[in-house]
Amino acid sequence: MQMFRPPSVTAHAWLEDVFSAKAVGKGGIVRRAVRDVEREVGRGALVAEVRRRGFHLVECGGQFIVICNPGQMQVIC
Numbered sequence: 001m002q003m004f005r006p007p008s009v010t011a012h013a014w015l016e017d018v019f020s021a022k023a024v025g026k027g028g029i030v031r032r033a034v035r036d037v038e039r040e041v042g043r044g045a046l047v048a049e050v051r052r053r054g055f056h057l058v059e060c061g062g063q064f065i066v067i068c069n070p071g072q073m074q075v076i077c
Helices: 011-018 034-040 043-053
Strands: 029-033 056-060 063-067
Touching (some): 011 043, 029 034, 034 043, 034 063, 043 056
Antiparallel strands (some): 029 063, 056 063
């Protein structure tokens, strides 16, 4: 049995949705599964948008973590 899957939104709309989260405006973080990003918009599109905004992007454990703050970042451990 095949599950119904609604048509995918455009890459631009998907990215706008991700970056419209309240956490973005507060300098927080947003997290998305790598497989979802690759399916919906592609890794390159996410990287480009994060760079355009001056944010930071980390990949760990199958997740992309976007740090929505352009300040200097230091990885402690």
